Structures are given as C-alpha cells and as structure tokens.
Amino acid sequence: LSKPPPWECKFSQRQVQMKKNVFPEWILEGRCETDKCFYRIYNCEPIKYTLKLLQRDPTTCNPLPSTN
Structure with a gap:
C-alpha cells in the first residue's frame, strides 16, 4: 500500500441510505478525521x-x- 502524501488531510467517507421512495437512494457523506493536517x-x-x-x-x- 502506498502512503498518502503528508499534505492530504485524513478523511473518511460513508454511504448513507435515504428513506424509501427518495432519489437518490444513497448519498456519500464525508468527514475530516482531524482538524489540522500537514504538521x-x-x-x-x-x-x-x-x-x-x-x-x-x-x-x-x-x-x-x-420504447417500441
């Protein structure tokens, strides 16, 4: 595995399922894992x-x- 560059902040993401009959059914949510990055x-x-x-x-x- 390659190590990420030090200037990139740690970031996590997850998929969130919306309630029934809503489009899009899934959305992508991301969060910073730390407040500060790059030293x-x-x-x-x-x-x-x-x-x-x-x-x-x-x-x-x-x-x-x-379609016919």
Whole structure:
C-alpha cells in the first residue's frame, strides 16, 4: 500500500441510505478525521453541498414509457 502524501488531510467517507421512495437512494457523506493536517499548518474544513432530493408521490402511478 502506498502512503498518502503528508499534505492530504485524513478523511473518511460513508454511504448513507435515504428513506424509501427518495432519489437518490444513497448519498456519500464525508468527514475530516482531524482538524489540522500537514504538521498542523492547514485546517481540514468540510465543504457542504446542497442536494436536490426527489420524492415519489405514493398516490400516483407513473409507468415507464414504452420504447417500441
């Protein structure tokens, strides 16, 4: 295994499953494992993104269009 460069912050990620009838079904969540990196010179700062989640209407049936 290769050792990561010292200027990269330690980072962990995991997949989170959303509730039923929500798309995307899975999202990727990441976290800094330490506050500082590269000999405590740099900060590991999380970046937040806005996700647009789609939820299926349980009262409506939307069949897939036929291709033939």
